[in-house]
Amino acid sequence: MSAPSYGDVKRAKDxxxxxxxPVALAPAGPGAFDGTEVWLACEFMQHTGSFKARGAANFTAAHLESGTMPEAGLVIASGGNAGLACAWAxxxxxxxxxxxxxxxxxxVKVDGLRALGADVRQVGSEYAEALDASRQYAATTGALQSHAYDHPLIAAGAGTLLTEIRAGLPEVDTVVVxxxxxGLFAGVTAAAEYHGVRVVAVEPERCRALNAALGAGRPVDMAVDSVAADSLGARRASEGALRWAQRAGVTSVLVSDQAIVTARQALWDDRRLAVEHGAATAVAALTSGAYVPADGERVCIVLCGANTDPSDLVRL
Structure with missing residues (x-):
């Protein structure tokens, strides 16, 4: 994927x-994160329950504008959220x-897709297997191949989230994602660099495609084995994401599955926010101490999705 530019994000915004x-921004509250001023970007309230609607809307509209949308329509491989967004768009x-x-x-994601009228096909145990099958489908039918994250239109659409955060919190120092x-990371970082906002990239310890790419200096295949794998389960980070991570001096941190589960439960217990493990991964960076903000740092944590079964959150 070519790395999206801030110009790409501006065009996507229009x-x-x-x-x-528009994203809703909520203060985490005094004392919630050891005195740091923390805000929550409640992107789980977006259409289809995640930020993915932004990229899907941009991708679909751009192809309709250019006359490149085939009669066979769209095809995508997804852990769930990108598929929901594609079907919605x-x-x-x-x-x-x-x-x-x-x-x-x-x-919950499969049922949501069917409700949107999508042709749902389940293949293999990992995203990579579904991706291979979707490519075969595109070659056979002529459908336009979209992507869960590795496309400049998808990433640029996701980056519009940062422009809204910056408009609502002009003095924000750091965004945690x-x-x-x-895809979300690349788009957000493209906009964040333009606005002088730092980015903290958070991944599960056992699902760390970007962190591994930074260490190797190139995208590499990684094992996927995390409680958050249904939304963060890519084996390999995009080249565009790696380029932005290197260019912008991004802070990359890892969190344990236990820290993710604990953060997700706390969001429910303390705020009645039912989010998926991928969203809780960003929160876990602060609650676990993987990222410690400086004194006076204003931080915004992106709660990226809520397509989850909330039954395991209720304490009997």
Whole structure:
């Protein structure tokens, strides 16, 4: 993937205006993070329950504008959230959408896709297997291949989130974001660099494609074995994400699965926010001490999605 520019993010902002929901920003509250001023970007309230709607809306609108949308419609492979967003964006324009998922995808995401009218196909146990199957489908049917994260239109659409955070919190110093394959991260970092905002990239210890790429100096394949794998389970980070991480001097941190589970439970217990483990991964960076803000640092944590079964959050 070519790395998205801030210009790409600006064009995406204009293209999807009025089609996506502006992010709601909420203060975490005094004392919640040891005196640090922390805000929560509640992007889980976005259409389809995650930030992915931004990239899907941008990708679909751009191809409709350019006349490059085939009659066969769209096809995408996804852990769930990108598929939901693709199906939603396609439905807005009456376009067919086929979505390939691992057989391990959460039922809440599969049910949501079917409700949106998507042609749902479950293949293999990991995202990479679903991706291979989706590519075969595109070659056979002529459908336009979208991507969960590795496409400049997808990443630029996701980056519009940072422009909204910056507009609502002009004095924000740092944005903390969970990373899977790197679409959200690349778009957010492109906009963040322009605005002088630092980015902290957070990944599970056992699902760390970007962190490994930074260490190797190139994207490398990594094992995927985390409680957050349904949304952060990319084996390999995109080249665009790696380039932005290197260029912007991003802070990369890792958190344990236990820290993710604890953070997710605390969001429910303390704030009645039911988010998926991928969203809780960003929170875990602060609650676990993996990232310690400086005195006076203003931090915004992105809660990126809420397509989760909340039944395990309720304490009997």
């Amino acid at each position: 293209r999807i205006a009025g089609h996506t929901r 396609a439905a807005q324009h009456g376009i067919p959408a086929a979505v390939f998922l691992p057989e391990t995808a959460p039922a 969970a990373v899977g394959g790197g």
